[in-house]
Amino acid sequence: MKKTVDVAIPLGPVHPIFKEPCRIKCETFGEQILAAEVELGYMKKGIERIMVGRPWQEVMFLAERICGICSVIHNFVFIETMEKISGVSVPDRAAYLRVLANELDRMQSHLIANFSYCYTIEHETLGMYLLNIRETVMDMLEYLTGARVTCAYIVPGGVRFDPDEEDLSRIMKAMDKVEEEMLRYIRMFEHGPLIGLRSKGIGIMTAEQAELVHAVGPTLRASGIPSDCRSEHPTYQMLGFTPIVRTECDNFARIMIRFDEILQSIDIIRTIIKTLPEGKIRGGGTIGRGQTTHRGEAPRGELTYRIKSDTHGRIQEIAIQTPSIMNIEACARYMIPGGTSVADVTSAYISSDPCIACTER
Amino acid sequence: MRSILSYVKHMASVEWIKTFFFAKTAPLITPSHFREFPHVTDKECTHCFQCMMICPAPGAIEVIRTEKPGEWKPVIHLGHCIRCGLCVEICPELVLDSGRVHTKNAQDGTYMQFQFHITVNPVICMGCGICSVACPVNKEIDPQLAAKGTSTSDEVIMRVYKGINTVFHEEKCTGCKTCEEQCPNRSVMVARVLEPLQITEEP
Numbered sequence: 001m002k003k004t005v006d007v008a009i010p011l012g013p014v015h016p017i018f019k020e021p022c023r024i025k026c027e028t029f030g031e032q033i034l035a036a037e038v039e040l041g042y043m044k045k046g047i048e049r050i051m052v053g054r055p056w057q058e059v060m061f062l063a064e065r066i067c068g069i070c071s072v073i074h075n076f077v078f079i080e081t082m083e084k085i086s087g088v089s090v091p092d093r094a095a096y097l098r099v100l101a102n103e104l105d106r107m108q109s110h111l112i113a114n115f116s117y118c119y120t121i122e123h124e125t126l127g128m129y130l131l132n133i134r135e136t137v138m139d140m141l142e143y144l145t146g147a148r149v150t151c152a153y154i155v156p157g158g159v160r161f162d163p164d165e166e167d168l169s170r171i172m173k174a175m176d177k178v179e180e181e182m183l184r185y186i187r188m189f190e191h192g193p194l195i196g197l198r199s200k201g202i203g204i205m206t207a208e209q210a211e212l213v214h215a216v217g218p219t220l221r222a223s224g225i226p227s228d229c230r231s232e233h234p235t236y237q238m239l240g241f242t243p244i245v246r247t248e249c250d251n252f253a254r255i256m257i258r259f260d261e262i263l264q265s266i267d268i269i270r271t272i273i274k275t276l277p278e279g280k281i282r283g284g285g286t287i288g289r290g291q292t293t294h295r296g297e298a299p300r301g302e303l304t305y306r307i308k309s310d311t312h313g314r315i316q317e318i319a320i321q322t323p324s325i326m327n328i329e330a331c332a333r334y335m336i337p338g339g340t341s342v343a344d345v346t347s348a349y350i351s352s353d354p355c356i357a358c359t360e361r
Numbered sequence: 362m363r364s365i366l367s368y369v370k371h372m373a374s375v376e377w378i379k380t381f382f383f384a385k386t387a388p389l390i391t392p393s394h395f396r397e398f399p400h401v402t403d404k405e406c407t408h409c410f411q412c413m414m415i416c417p418a419p420g421a422i423e424v425i426r427t428e429k430p431g432e433w434k435p436v437i438h439l440g441h442c443i444r445c446g447l448c449v450e451i452c453p454e455l456v457l458d459s460g461r462v463h464t465k466n467a468q469d470g471t472y473m474q475f476q477f478h479i480t481v482n483p484v485i486c487m488g489c490g491i492c493s494v495a496c497p498v499n500k501e502i503d504p505q506l507a508a509k510g511t512s513t514s515d516e517v518i519m520r521v522y523k524g525i526n527t528v529f530h531e532e533k534c535t536g537c538k539t540c541e542e543q544c545p546n547r548s549v550m551v552a553r554v555l556e557p558l559q560i561t562e563e564p
Contacts, residue, residue, distance in 0.1 A: 060417075143394060147395070152445050162465065162469045286556050
């Protein structure tokens with residue numbers, strides 16, 4: 001929509017801080033931001049169109065590659081949707097292993113999101129510390145699944161590989177190391193005076209505004225609303241899961257929620273390894289015809305897959321709703337305007353953890 | 362919050378001084394458990410083409426004859442391969458190998474299995490019979506079908522019966538999709554339904 005403004009400052013598609021290209025046009029009055037508009041379209045690949053007509057063993061890999069940071073959850077929710085269509089059930093051990101891979105992926109995604117935020121407040125040291133500990137988490141994903149990113153671990157009826165005792169004990173030791181380092185970095189972030197100055201009270205989005213714009217994920221939970229798709233997932237409920245909520249509504253709250261979720265994931269992984277049941281990892285089952293909607297909790301929020309499949313499990317129609325679609329709009333409408341400085345636009349934008357690859361598949 | 366004294370004590374240790382002066386960057390070796398591009402082993406390839414059927418990346422793998430007469434080998438084009446490891450898992454002769462896939466499959470008793478289903482769209486099918494003449498399994502069962510184009514045998518997988526291509530024995534299909542490729546208007550389709558399974562122990 002064309003609108004004549006006094007001064008419009010673009011934070012262009014090519015920006016050293018953005019992980020993926022998108023353009024934010026800010027309407028400013030001096031240093032004050034009056035409104036912001038986000039322009040997308042730099043990363044459209046048409047993945048949903050390529051998926052039509054293919055069976056699950058090809059669509060699974062396409063779904064993983066929608067987003068490189070949160071690839072396991074796309075795999076997870078897609079396969080769960082296909083299983084819901086066909087009535088395929090999963091043995092207990094496989095369900096626990098799926099959650100193990102999912103939580104490891106959630107940890108590395110939160111670590112890179114917070115690294116990105118530390119870059120926007122120009123604290124590269126803390127950012128690099130986080131990226132360093134992320135390598136440990138990626139190594140554990142590699143031991144479990146064989147690959148660091150795009151693991152292709154979850155298949156209909158179960159998982160692909162079974163970790164032996166050595167792998168599980170290695171993961172336990174790594175979790176101890178990650179927890180020790182994370183407690184130190186959280187202390188650095190929470191009590192650092194310049195970090196607090198740059199994050200507290202910036203990018204406020206109240207609970208009413210968040211509900212109005214349908215924000216999801218940590219962006220929503222930082223505004224005081226306890227909404228998390230993992231509360232409805234049976235395996236997570238067996239492990240005892242409650243969402244983490246904060247009420248400060250600013251950048252600081254969003255980043256601290258991600259740090260707290262990393263610690264929560266470490267606890268979940270420890271519970272899984274201690275109580276992993278014996279049994280099979282694949283229950284078998286073929287994918288059939290049907291139509292359904294299914295949602296899961298990606299690191300950035302709620303991920304929805306709407307799939308219609310034909311007689312032998314080939315995709316006829318598919319629609320994917322990723323969390324960043326809602327969060328980027330929430331950011332542009334409520335977090336960026338009202339800011340006292342153009343310098344706060346990048347930190348407010350990155351604190352809502354946008355993933356443009358997910359937004360435009 | 363660490364004090365300056367604690368840092369000085371840490372830096373005065375032998376281990377720190379050795380790491381500071383003599384450590385080199387870690388060698389870049391791929392760990393053995395990493396699922397890398399599959400490499401071809403010396404086992405005999407029976408050209409069943411199941412690796413080509415399961416590959417999700419178009420153009421990544423092809424099974425071709427080598428110089429030795431009667432020998433076939435899969436060839437992986439690295440630019441297209443996404444290192445998913447499905448071809449490694451499905452090969453019945455274990456010709457391809459990558460990471461710990463075979464060790465894990467042997468330990469857990471896991472395997473993948475194809476089922477092939479043929480669907481004919483009765484509205485679009487014009488009964489031309491190209492699919493049943495092209496089918497290589499039909500050629501073995503009833504050579505008259507490929508030579509003359511007509512057949513009265515009911516042992517073939519499919520043939521034109523009362524004006525429409527009718528499937529008689531879906532279980533004999535090997536999933537090569539030659540019929541689907543040759544069909545002029547996409548009315549016959551082959552579905553390769555994959556099922557990941559695990560061997561159950563006898564109770």
